[in-house]
Amino acid sequence: MSTYKLTYFNAKGRAELTRLVFAQAGVKYTDERIAREEWPARKPHTPFGVLPVLEVDGKQLGGSMVIARYVAEKLGVAGSNDFENALIASILDSVSDLQLQLHPWWSEKDEAKKAELLKELTEHGIPAALANFEKFAAGNSDGWLVGSKPTYVLEKFPALSQLKKNVENLPNIAKWIQTRPQTPM
Numbered sequence: 001m002s003t004y005k006l007t008y009f010n011a012k013g014r015a016e017l018t019r020l021v022f023a024q025a026g027v028k029y030t031d032e033r034i035a036r037e038e039w040p041a042r043k044p045h046t047p048f049g050v051l052p053v054l055e056v057d058g059k060q061l062g063g064s065m066v067i068a069r070y071v072a073e074k075l076g077v078a079g080s081n082d083f084e085n086a087l088i089a090s091i092l093d094s095v096s097d098l099q100l101q102l103h104p105w106w107s108e109k110d111e112a113k114k115a116e117l118l119k120e121l122t123e124h125g126i127p128a129a130l131a132n133f134e135k136f137a138a139g140n141s142d143g144w145l146v147g148s149k150p151t152y153v154l155e156k157f158p159a160l161s162q163l164k165k166n167v168e169n170l171p172n173i174a175k176w177i178q179t180r181p182q183t184p185m
Contacts, residue, residue: 004029004071008052009036011183014064015052018071023176025075033181065092084147091136091145098129137163 004022008015010033022029034042039051046053047062054060054067061067069089072078079085102125105117142148145163167173 002057002074003055005032005055006030006052006067007032007034007042007055009034009039010181012180017064017068018052018054019180020173020176021068021071021075021077024077024170024172025071026172027075065096068092080147087146091133094129094132098125101125101129 004027006015006018006022006029012019019031034051043049047060050062052064052067053062054071056070061070069078069092073085079088101121105114105121108114108117137145140146144166168177
């Protein structure tokens with residue numbers, strides 16, 4: 001049995017998907033949460049100078065989506081076949097595209113510019129992305145985003161709301177949500 005250590009900041013952020021996968025699979029792991037002050041000293045010892053990092057039996061793996069996919073496939077929380085795994089990868093790419101749209105707003109210091117960016121996001125960027133996810137979710141009558149079982153793609157639209165409810169009602173996910181550290185993000 002492999003040993004796993006997931007290192008990230010004390011936030012949900014880009015590590016939470018992997019934490020949810022571990023929870024759903026019922027697999028124990030070390031959830032190392034570091035303070036921002038520790039990061040400069042730790043950064044040179046990571047594969048790509050970013051977090052999260054997953055250690056598997058002492059070997060490091062970087063990249064939040066790669067980590068989530070690796071853990072999901074290893075622990076049986078991925079798609080049932082190669083095509084389902086490709087669909088999951090395409091959804092995650094779309095989520096990453098949305099995150100890229102959010103970054104300028106997130107990092108903007110000028111409040112007036114930040115308000116403009118937020119208006120554009122809430123009127124165009126986010127609704128367009130959610131409409132695509134909604135269409136995708138509504139196309140699967142099994143109640144999951146891909147296939148007929150929960151996978152590691154866990155995502156205010158009717159089909160997305162039902163999908164969220166389905167995921168949050170999985171016993172291991174519900175337990176994780178109730179017991180995980182409370183963080184602002």
